[in-house]
Amino acid sequence: MSAFTLGLHIMKQRLSAGRMLVIWPLLAMFILFSSWGLSDPKANLPAELIIDSAYDVMFASTAFIIFSATMGAVLISFDGISRDRLSGVLEVKLSQPIKRAVYARSLLIGHWLAIFLPVLVLNLISLLIIWHRMDDLPSLEELFIYTLATGLLLLWYTSIQLLASSWAKDMGSSVAVGLGVWMLFTLLWLILTTVVAGLSGVGVENLNSSEYLRIEAIMDLFSPNGVYHHLLELPLSDIERGVSPLSTSIAAILWSVIPLHLFIRRIERMRP
Numbered sequence: 356m357s358a359f360t361l362g363l364h365i366m367k368q369r370l371s372a373g374r375m376l377v378i379w380p381l382l383a384m385f386i387l388f389s390s391w392g393l394s395d396p397k398a399n400l401p402a403e404l405i406i407d408s409a410y411d412v413m414f415a416s417t418a419f420i421i422f423s424a425t426m427g428a429v430l431i432s433f434d435g436i437s438r439d440r441l442s443g444v445l446e447v448k449l450s451q452p453i454k455r456a457v458y459a460r461s462l463l464i465g466h467w468l469a470i471f472l473p474v475l476v477l478n479l480i481s482l483l484i485i486w487h488r489m490d491d492l493p494s495l496e497e498l499f500i501y502t503l504a505t506g507l508l509l510l511w512y513t514s515i516q517l518l519a520s521s522w523a524k525d526m527g528s529s530v531a532v533g534l535g536v537w538m539l540f541t542l543l544w545l546i547l548t549t550v551v552a553g554l555s556g557v558g559v560e561n562l563n564s565s566e567y568l569r570i571e572a573i574m575d576l577f578s579p580n581g582v583y584h585h586l587l588e589l590p591l592s593d594i595e596r597g598v599s600p601l602s603t604s605i606a607a608i609l610w611s612v613i614p615l616h617l618f619i620r621r622i623e624r625m626r627p
Contacts, residue, residue, distance in 0.1 A: 358460035361453075365465025369431055370472075378427045378470075382477055385423035389416040390481035394488040409482075409491040413501055414587055416481070420505060421541060421580050424474045425512045429537050432466040432516035433530040437523050449625065459622040463615060467513045471506055478505070497590045504586035507607055511579040512537070514614035521621045540578045548574045572596035576606045 369375075392398055393412045406412055439445035449455065478501075486492050493501065516533045523529035539547075549559050552570040559567065575581020576598065585603040588594045 358457045359464060361458070361461035362464025362468065365461060366468040366472075369466060369469035372431075374430055375473075378430055379473060381423050382427055382473055385419040386416070386474070386477040386481055387484065389419040390484045391488070394485045396489070408493070409485045409489060410493040410497045410501070410590065412485050412489070413481075413493060413497070414591070417505075417583070417587060420474070421508070421583070424470065424505070424509060425537060425541065425580075427473070428466075428470045428509050428512040429516050429530070429533040431469050432513050433520055433533050434526045435462055435466055435517045436520040437526045437529045441525065445625075449622075455623045455625075456619050459619040460615075462517055462622075463510075463514055463618065466517060467510050470513065471509050474505060474509065475502070478502070494590075500586060500590055504583055507586070507611060508579060508583040511610045511614065514618055515579075518614055518618045518621060521618065521625065540580050544574070544578050544580065569597045572598045576602065579610055582606045582610055 390412060393406060393415050394409075398406075404415060406415065436445065439448060448458065451458075482492065482498075515536055516529075519532040519536070520526075520529040523532060548571050549562075551574060552567050553559050555570060557566045557570055558564065561567065562571075572585070575585060582603065585596075585598055586607060588596070589600060589603070
């Protein structure tokens with residue numbers, strides 16, 4: 356059995372789990388409501404937030420995707436390994452005539468699809484909302500980059516959470532590590548960036564200065580959320596933070612490869 360086939364089976368199990376009754380409304384509330392509000396021509400938005408096109412709405416709404424979809428990835432994947440370990444099922448699964456690397460990849464595929472497909476469906480609905488309210492749609496290039504970047508973001512969080520689940524002794528520890536990582540990159544990274552800027556001699560009283568934006572751009576390469584934004588900025592000619600597309604691409608590849616490699620190595624060496 357291939358990793359993809361087994362992954363589809365895992366995806367079906369996750370999509371039918373009771374936790375999806377929480378995740379679906381969470382995703383819908385953030386993704387659809389943000390698209391509805393940001394595409395309103397009469398909305399009172401901050402002066403620095405300029406909405407002139409459908410892609411501008413999609414780009415601005417990514418803050419809500421980062422908050423909700425990445426949390427969904429944590430909620431779906433936190434017991435990907437730890438539950439089977441506690442129940443004794445993991446020992447049976449690892450003793451099956453299938454390479455552990457294939458099993459590890461199938462776990463990642465299944466859990467990733469379980470969060471990516473709902474987000475994809477809701478993003479397509481949000482496109483219809485934007486089209487209805489603005490009479491505008493993103494270009495194929497913009498849509499491709501947006502979908503690819505969002506898929507990669509969810510892949511990174513899923514692989515990190517599965518890695519945490521493989522190391523955790525129980526499900527409580529697994530979800531604690533996952534939420535800790537989520538909080539670090541989603542809520543605390545700005546504080547860490549400000550500290551690094553201050554230690555580098557860059558003033559933090561003006562977060563829009565060129566010096567601070569340069570530090571922020573470099574720090575973002577070490578955060579999945581930051582690389583996500585770098586990818587989304589590729590079609591935007593009016594945003595230049597001093598990071599080349601090559602650097603962004605390399606960071607995206609590393610975030611895709613390193614957690615997966617560590618997870619596969621962990622599964623190969625695991626003793627149930």
